[in-house]
Amino acid sequence: xxxxDFENINYRLFLRTRRYLxxxxxxxxxxxxxxxxxxxxxxxxxFVLYQDLNQSKKEIVKLRQKAIVLESIETNPxxxxxxxxxxxxxxxxxxxxxxxxxxxxxxxxxVSLRDIDLNPGLLATESTKVAPKAPADRRQKIPGVEEIKxxxxxxxxxxxxxxxxxxxxxxxxxxxVTKMKLQAARGQILxxxxxxxxxxxxxxxxxxxxxxxxxxxxxxxxxxxxxLQVLSQLNTFLGPQFIIPxxxxxxGLIDLFGEDALQLEN
Amino acid sequence: xxxxxxxxxxxKNLNKQQLIDVKYFYISxxxxxxxxTVTAITLGLQWYVFSQLRSxxxxxxxxxxxxxxxxxxxxxxIVLVHKLGAMSRVMDERQxxxxxxxxxxxIFGSSVLxxxxxxxxxxxxxxxxxxxxxxxxxxxETVLEKLQSVELKKIYAQVKVGGLNRSxxxxxxxxxxxxxxxx
Numbered sequence: 068x069x070x071x072d073f074e075n076i077n078y079r080l081f082l083r084t085r086r087y088l089x090x091x092x093x094x095x096x097x098x099x100x101x102x103x104x105x106x107x108x109x110x111x112x113x114f115v116l117y118q119d120l121n122q123s124k125k126e127i128v129k130l131r132q133k134a135i136v137l138e139s140i141e142t143n144p145x146x147x148x149x150x151x152x153x154x155x156x157x158x159x160x161x162x163x164x165x166x167x168x169x170x171x172x173x174x175x176x177x178v179s180l181r182d183i184d185l186n187p188g189l190l191a192t193e194s195t196k197v198a199p200k201a202p203a204d205r206r207q208k209i210p211g212v213e214e215i216k217x218x219x220x221x222x223x224x225x226x227x228x229x230x231x232x233x234x235x236x237x238x239x240x241x242x243x244v245t246k247m248k249l250q251a252a253r254g255q256i257l258x259x260x261x262x263x264x265x266x267x268x269x270x271x272x273x274x275x276x277x278x279x280x281x282x283x284x285x286x287x288x289x290x291x292x293x294x295l296q297v298l299s300q301l302n303t304f305l306g307p308q309f310i311i312p313x314x315x316x317x318x319g320l321i322d323l324f325g326e327d328a329l330q331l332e333n
Numbered sequence: 334x335x336x337x338x339x340x341x342x343x344x345k346n347l348n349k350q351q352l353i354d355v356k357y358f359y360i361s362x363x364x365x366x367x368x369x370t371v372t373a374i375t376l377g378l379q380w381y382v383f384s385q386l387r388s389x390x391x392x393x394x395x396x397x398x399x400x401x402x403x404x405x406x407x408x409x410x411i412v413l414v415h416k417l418g419a420m421s422r423v424m425d426e427r428q429x430x431x432x433x434x435x436x437x438x439x440i441f442g443s444s445v446l447x448x449x450x451x452x453x454x455x456x457x458x459x460x461x462x463x464x465x466x467x468x469x470x471x472x473x474e475t476v477l478e479k480l481q482s483v484e485l486k487k488i489y490a491q492v493k494v495g496g497l498n499r500s501x502x503x504x505x506x507x508x509x510x511x512x513x514x515x516x
Contacts, residue, residue: 084347087354094361098368106368109375116382123389130396137403145413146406156416208454212419236427241420243427246451269451273423279411281404283397288414293421300424 126284136287144298145290151301154239157274160215161240164306165272168238169219171307176231178223181265185217211277216245217270225249228266235270239306242272426459433461433511436488440479441465444472448506459513464496470505473497480509 082089140146154164162185173180208214221231228249235244246269290298338344400407430452441447441463449464467473479485480494489511496508 085350085354087351087358091354091357091361094358094365098361098365101365101368101372106372106375109372109379113375113379113382116379116386120382120386120389123386123393127389127393127396130393130400134396134399137400137407140403140406140410143410145417146410149409149413152413152416152420156420158412209419209422211415212423236431241423243423243430244452246449248449248451249447273419275412275416275419277412277415279408279415281407281411283400287407288411290414290417293425294414294417297417297421297424 129284129286133283133287148298148301151304154306155301155304156212156241158276160213160274161272162215165215165217165238165240165242168240168242168306169235172231172234172238172305173221176223176227176234178221178227178231181220181222183217183219185215209273211275212273213276215272215274217272218267219270220265220267222263222265224262225264228264232266232268234305235268237303237305239304240272240274242270245269245271429513430459430461433489433513437461437463437509437511440485441476442472444469445476461511461513463509463511465507465509466504467507468504470499473505473507476507 145152154161157164166183169180169183221228223231232244232247235242246267248267250265250267251263434450438447444467446466447463448466449462451462453460453462465473465476467476477494480492485492491512493510494507495510496506498506500506
């Protein structure tokens with residue numbers, strides 16, 4: 068068997084006679100080292116950077132689109148109609164607005180409102196407006212939408228009561244009739260000959276109670292056909308024009324009795 | 334004086350070997366040159382991609398800042414869109430109910446008084462319940478026939494009728510239950 072005796076090799080002679088072979092070997096070793104420790108890691112880094120670049124380019128396209136939409140959001144019909152939308156589906160229990168609207172359609176429909184009963188009886192607090200989730204005991208049939216139940220009775224002719232019930236679907240805030248019971252007005256017997264009726268009505272008014280966490284890269288929601296259809300119907304809702312006072316004006320400034328304040332005598 | 338070269342054969346072998354070694358050297362040098370060139374190109378590519386990434390990231394940061402400055406408007410817009418969606422669902426349900434009320438009102442006719450109408454929801458079942466009153470039991474019989482007609486069953490297949498009563502004053506009443514989800 069052929070064996071190399073490394074101890075007795077004359078390295079000087081070998082280097083002098085086979086130096087090109089040594090250079091070639093050195094070159095190959097250097098090339099392999101460059102390949103293993105520089106080129107392959109370099110390729111991997113470039114690949115990762117390229118993937119990051121592609122991902123960032125995709126994100127920036129979305130960001131650009133969102134920035135453009137946000138820039139012109141004030142001209143969007145939804146944004147321009149925000150007061151009307153917020154009145155139709157408020158973010159709080161709009162009980163006073165509902166009562167005012169009921170009175171408005173009762174007056175214009177010639178029916179008398181009687182016995183209004185709010186259920187649940189608790190009025191809204193500021194915390195209702197920002198609570199992220201509905202309490203567990205209140206099921207939301209439509210996501211984000213809470214209900215207020217109201218019972219009332221109205222008196223009038225059959226036609227006027229029907230008109231009143233039809234108008235309820237057009238009042239501010241959004242309200243539906245869930246129960247109607249017709250009976251003869253006081254002192255009359257229920258029948259076709261009755262001129263005056265009394266109707267016990269149960270209503271469900273709706274308000275919106277949900278909040279969202281937005282991030283810069285989250286896309287803006289797109290409008291579907293249903294939303295656009297509702298948008299076109301906003302002006303069909305009825306309601307009295309009123310401004311809710313936020314402070315008590317003239318409180319304590321005018322003496323309604325026209326008398327000087329009583330003074331304590333010692 | 335004549336000289337004898339005793340290593341001429343060895344010299345020839347060495348020269349031959351050296352030519353082969355030079356060939357190997359050129360091949361090795363070429364391989365090394367290729368590896369160095371590719372490394373240089375990769376470095377350049379890395380620098381280019383990195384600078385592109387920096388530029389994109391910088392634009393992204395400025396866009397994010399611009400978007401965050403309009404966060405309130407965005408929040409308002411999102412809530413408004415969701416409100417419109419919720420309103421659409423409420424109005425759809427109401428429209429479905431109203432269509433049923435209108436349809437059954439036309440079936441009942443003007444000779445029948447709808448004394449009570451209520452909408453009930455129970456375990457995803459939506460029911461519309463009518464209580465009809467009439468002085469004449471035969472009018473109610475006509476209504477009953479209409480409620481059991483094939484045309485009506487095609488639209489509202491599971492309409493239930495029952496609870497026929499006669500009051501002290503001699504009027505007759507009948508309960509009609511319309512499941513809306515099947516309607």
